[in-house]
Amino acid sequence: MLTLQVNGTAHQVDVPDDMPLLWVLRDVLGLPGTKFGCGIGQCGACTVHVDGKAVRACSLPVSLVGRRPVTTIEGLAEDEVAAEVTKAWLEIDVVQCGYCQPGQIMAAIALLKGNLHPSDDEIDQAMSGNICRCGTYRRIRAAIRNVAGAV
Amino acid sequence: MRGLPHEAGGRALRRGRAFDLPGIGTIYAPNITPDSETGIGRYTDAQFDSAVRRGVGPGWRHLYPVMPYASYVKMTEEDVRAIRAYLMSLRPVHAPAPANQVRFPYNIRVAMIGWNLLYRPSGPLPDDPGRTAAWNRGRYLVEAAGHCGECHTPRTMLQALSMTKSYAGAMIDGWLAYNISSDVDSGIGAWSDTQLAAYLSTGHADGRGTAVGPMADVVSHSLRFLTPEDVAAMVTYLRSLPARRSDETIGVVSPETLAQLAPIHSNGERLFAGACTGCHLTDGHGRQVDFAALWGARSLGETDGRNLVRTMVEGGTLQTAHGAMVMPAFGPEYRNQDLADIANYAISHFGNREGHVTARDVAAARGGVSP
Ligand code: FES
Ligand code: FES
Numbered sequence: 001m002l003t004l005q006v007n008g009t010a011h012q013v014d015v016p017d018d019m020p021l022l023w024v025l026r027d028v029l030g031l032p033g034t035k036f037g038c039g040i041g042q043c044g045a046c047t048v049h050v051d052g053k054a055v056r057a058c059s060l061p062v063s064l065v066g067r068r069p070v071t072t073i074e075g076l077a078e079d080e081v082a083a084e085v086t087k088a089w090l091e092i093d094v095v096q097c098g099y100c101q102p103g104q105i106m107a108a109i110a111l112l113k114g115n116l117h118p119s120d121d122e123i124d125q126a127m128s129g130n131i132c133r134c135g136t137y138r139r140i141r142a143a144i145r146n147v148a149g150a151v
Numbered sequence: 152m153r154g155l156p157h158e159a160g161g162r163a164l165r166r167g168r169a170f171d172l173p174g175i176g177t178i179y180a181p182n183i184t185p186d187s188e189t190g191i192g193r194y195t196d197a198q199f200d201s202a203v204r205r206g207v208g209p210g211w212r213h214l215y216p217v218m219p220y221a222s223y224v225k226m227t228e229e230d231v232r233a234i235r236a237y238l239m240s241l242r243p244v245h246a247p248a249p250a251n252q253v254r255f256p257y258n259i260r261v262a263m264i265g266w267n268l269l270y271r272p273s274g275p276l277p278d279d280p281g282r283t284a285a286w287n288r289g290r291y292l293v294e295a296a297g298h299c300g301e302c303h304t305p306r307t308m309l310q311a312l313s314m315t316k317s318y319a320g321a322m323i324d325g326w327l328a329y330n331i332s333s334d335v336d337s338g339i340g341a342w343s344d345t346q347l348a349a350y351l352s353t354g355h356a357d358g359r360g361t362a363v364g365p366m367a368d369v370v371s372h373s374l375r376f377l378t379p380e381d382v383a384a385m386v387t388y389l390r391s392l393p394a395r396r397s398d399e400t401i402g403v404v405s406p407e408t409l410a411q412l413a414p415i416h417s418n419g420e421r422l423f424a425g426a427c428t429g430c431h432l433t434d435g436h437g438r439q440v441d442f443a444a445l446w447g448a449r450s451l452g453e454t455d456g457r458n459l460v461r462t463m464v465e466g467g468t469l470q471t472a473h474g475a476m477v478m479p480a481f482g483p484e485y486r487n488q489d490l491a492d493i494a495n496y497a498i499s500h501f502g503n504r505e506g507h508v509t510a511r512d513v514a515a516a517r518g519g520v521s522p
Binding site for chain 1: 414421424425426428429430433438439440472473474475477479
């Protein structure tokens with residue numbers, strides 16, 4: 001039995017030590033907002049926050065999470081930065097098919113929480129591991145710049 | 152490579168890992184399950200001991216020293232008997248080993264008699280009463296059972312281990328087995344005891360990187376099962392190895408410094424950001440797991456990037472207490488020049504060295520496809 005802190009709640013989960021956090025979130029805890037893309041840390045679709053940092057949940061064995069708090073896209077309803085990001089995303093109409101977007105948004109929020117006014121280089125650095133098959137990259141960058149300008 | 156030769160396709164100990172010895176040929180590790188026809192089922196204790204410690208199988212078949220009997224000769228009889236008892240408890244698998252393909256004159260097995268007279272030590276090392284019990288135990292594990300020198304010590308023209316360059320690092324099967332002598336600049340002299348123990352027992356030490364290639368196999372299937380006392384004993388002994396300087400020196404750049412480095416806008420940097428930062432953050436930490444931390448990794452201080460390129464094109468797996476840590480292989484979707492650019496960027500960023508990796512090197516690591 002492992003205890004996991006997810007979105008502010010402690011969960012007891014009975015899973016193998018090496019199960020990826022992503023599987024636990026989606027299949028055990030029923031939080032499907034985090035997406036599965038590649039399973040090998042290459043696409044960013046599964047990005048969640050562990051202790052505030054953007055990590056790929058597909059490549060993190062659940063037993064290595066420890067006591068660090070996990071936040072998924074479902075856990076950001078009350079979050080101020082998340083509210084600004086959502087607003088900017090809607091204004092610019094970033095989303096196309098949407099599949100990569102939970103990961104994009106989690107990566108953007110982690111970036112902005114650490115650095116409210118990132119330079120273009122810093123945006124590229126933080127976001128380039130998140131792939132978008134629809135090619136919404138330019139709108140993603142524009143939305144992040146808008147948040148940075150707004151706060 | 153020598154950590155677990157008797158394994159293929161997940162069916163451990165069955166048979167057949169191939170050893171490619173440049174200029175000599177290909178030698179296959181045989182089945183060592185208790186199968187009576189193709190394995191060791193009919194070996195007596197004495198025959199098993201003779202194969203392991205003297206390199207002479209039943210019927211006076213002289214084994215090639217790919218089987219590291221020149222190290223195992225220093226093991227105790229009791230330990231070899233215990234290994235046989237363990238192997239005999241496994242499920243027998245019927246699987247003949249493929250025939251070795253060995254060129255003249257190396258195909259004359261009796262030639263090994265001469266080699267043995269010249270190079271094989273005569274028996275177990277007596278304890279050195281002037282040293283601690285831990286040192287003596289460590290020497291036994293490093294020199295005999297662990298046979299570290301078989302990879303980490305360069306070989307002479309006649310395939311014997313060099314005495315004057317002991318543990319100074321060597322190429323084996325296209326991988327660089329690093330200098331593990333106590334030299335501060337090119338060996339492990341600057342590693343802390345904690346780092347050494349962590350590396351041996353988990354395959355990773357903060358600020359020293361993570362084992363890949365054959366060393367990942369050695370940790371995955373062997374070293375991580377050692378007791379903490381045995382690991383500490385190995386550390387004690389390794390520390391006492393004479394310093395041997397070699398060409399490649401180690402550059403450790405701290406995460407604090409790495410985080411400050413300005414972007415250079417090269418192709419390699421751009422590709423690294425897209426393909427690698429999912430797991431390897433540019434400040435040297437791992438994004439998900441410490442096993443992906445690159446700061447201080449030796450493969451990034453080596454300007455030819457030999458192990459780095461192999462790792463990129465082959466990927467790698469390290470078994471840990473938390474499951475398998477896997478690096479995916481970077482395949483044909485990347486051009487050779489792209490992988491060379493990524494390697495050179497990583498060497499300059501993390502290793503503070505100028506990398507000399509070429510598209511040709513990548514092609515060679517991919518198996519000779521031209522760039
Ligand atoms: S699913 Fe995790 S990075 Fe692609
Ligand atoms: S919006 Fe479709 S994959 Fe990004």
